[in-house]
Amino acid sequence: xxxxxxxxxxxxxxxxxxxxxxxxxxxxxxxxxxxxxxxxxxxxxxxxxxxxxxxxxxxxxxxxxxxxxxxxxxxxxxxxxxxxxxxxxxxxxxxxxxxxxxxxxxxxxxxxxxxxxxxxxxxxxxxxxxxxxxxxxxxxxxxxxxxxxxxxxxxxxxxxxxxxxxxxxxxxxxxxxxxxxxxxxxxxxxxxxxxxxxxxxxxxxxxxxxxxxxxxxxxxxxxxxxxxxxxxxxxxxxxxxxxxxxxxxxxxxxxxxxxxxxxxxxxxxxxxxxxxxxxxxxxxxxxxxxxx
Numbered sequence: 677x678x679x680x681x682x683x684x685x686x687x688x689x690x691x692x693x694x695x696x697x698x699x700x701x702x703x704x705x706x707x708x709x710x711x712x713x714x715x716x717x718x719x720x721x722x723x724x725x726x727x728x729x730x731x732x733x734x735x736x737x738x739x740x741x742x743x744x745x746x747x748x749x750x751x752x753x754x755x756x757x758x759x760x761x762x763x764x765x766x767x768x769x770x771x772x773x774x775x776x777x778x779x780x781x782x783x784x785x786x787x788x789x790x791x792x793x794x795x796x797x798x799x800x801x802x803x804x805x806x807x808x809x810x811x812x813x814x815x816x817x818x819x820x821x822x823x824x825x826x827x828x829x830x831x832x833x834x835x836x837x838x839x840x841x842x843x844x845x846x847x848x849x850x851x852x853x854x855x856x857x858x859x860x861x862x863x864x865x866x867x868x869x870x871x872x873x874x875x876x877x878x879x880x881x882x883x884x885x886x887x888x889x890x891x892x893x894x895x896x897x898x899x900x901x902x903x904x905x906x907x908x909x910x911x912x913x914x915x916x917x918x919x920x921x922x923x924x925x926x927x928x929x930x931x932x933x934x935x936x937x938x939x940x941x942x943x944x945x946x947x948x949x950x951x952x953x954x955x956x957x958x959x960x961x962x963x964x965x966x967x968x
Contacts, residue, residue, distance in 0.1 A: 682752035686737055686763060687730035687770070690961035694931040695729040695821060696722055697951050698843070701935035702825015704944040705839060706832040717781045717828050724781075724789050725821055727774025732796030732817065734767035739800045751966075771796070784830035792820045807855075815848035818931075822938075839883070839938070846876040846934065850927035853908070854968060856920045866912045866923075873908065877901050880934070884941040892940035896948055900933035925967045929958050 699721050703709060708718075737744065737753055738760055745754040752758040758766075771793045779786030795817050803813035819840035826832050826839075849872035852865055877897055884893025907923040932955045939948040 679757060682755075682757040683763075683766060685752055685965050686734045686758065686766070688733045688967060689965050690958045690967050691733065691928055692726055692729050693954050693958040693961065694928060694935075695725040697932045697935040697954055698818065698821040699725050699825040700947065700951050701938040702822045703828050704825075704939035704947045705822075705836050705942050706826045706829040707942070708828050709944050709947050720777045720780045721785065721825060721828060724774045724778035724785070725824065727770045727772075727777060728789060728792050728796065728821070729774075731767045731770030731772075731774060731793065732800065734763055734770060735797060736800040736804075738764045738767060778824065778827075781828060782830050784833065785824060785827040788820055788824045788827055792817055792824065795820065811848035811851035812844070814851040815844035815846070818847040819844035822935075842876050842879045843931075843934070845872050845879075846927075846931075849873055849876075850924060853911070853920060853927065854924045856915060856917065860917050861911070861915045861920045863912055863915055866908060866915060866920075870905070870908055870912070873901075873904055876934070880937045880941055883938070887941055887943060889941050889943055889945075892945045892948065893937055896933055896937035896940050896952065899952075900930055900937055903930040903933060921968065925962060928967050929955070929962060932958055 699718075703718060703721070737751060741753045741760050744751050748754065753760060753763055775786060775789045775793055778789030795813060799810065799813040799817065804810045806813075819842075822843050823833060823837060823840045826836050849869040852872075853861065853869045855861065856865065877900070881890070881893060881897055884890045884897070904923075904927050907919070907926045911919040911923040932951060936948040936952040939945075939951055
């Protein structure tokens, strides 16, 4: 049982819920949620993102094993509950399963899943060590994950690929903030993150205005903005590790509200509510398992 929980901990369950929210938002953007929508491709894409996200974060811990023995000895690999080989095998299995599940939907979905897997491994091994390319690399994974949801209708990717830039910008900002989790951060970095947060918020509000869905979009966007800016402002006032950690945790979990806002902006308020209902699940899991 201890090893099972350790493997589960490696996958960051609370974060996986936010990845599922990406997929549901992407499906809403594609306009797939109609009366004749089939459930099977939705299920395959959810399985795909579970595998891709889970595999990506597991391999992150594999590559960080030596550093974690110093900075985060409580994690499963440094504690010796799971070996590096076991975790590596598990991570590769998850990524492979995610790619396979996506190919069951379409070749477009499978190709996107493969690119996401490559981008995740590149970040785990090299990207995170670069101050600029690292955040962009991580943001790219999230942007592509939103497009993975849109790929449920492959022809819609060409129409809506640009929306993938919004989670790219947002997650790049969250990743920038996370650099100060252990040793503290800088007000300059936090200020830059705040500007990028604001850019993402305005982009979704613009989508709501453009699609004449401002009211519902505004409600979810306000909730999202409150959730991300409140801890970010606290961290700016006192840029110490624990407060920055709270800002990062909120930034990741708040992706659920961001995705709910996306669904609302494209005319699916009921889907937005379903996505938002994932928030308490993610918060509960975040109390049980680490988010970062």
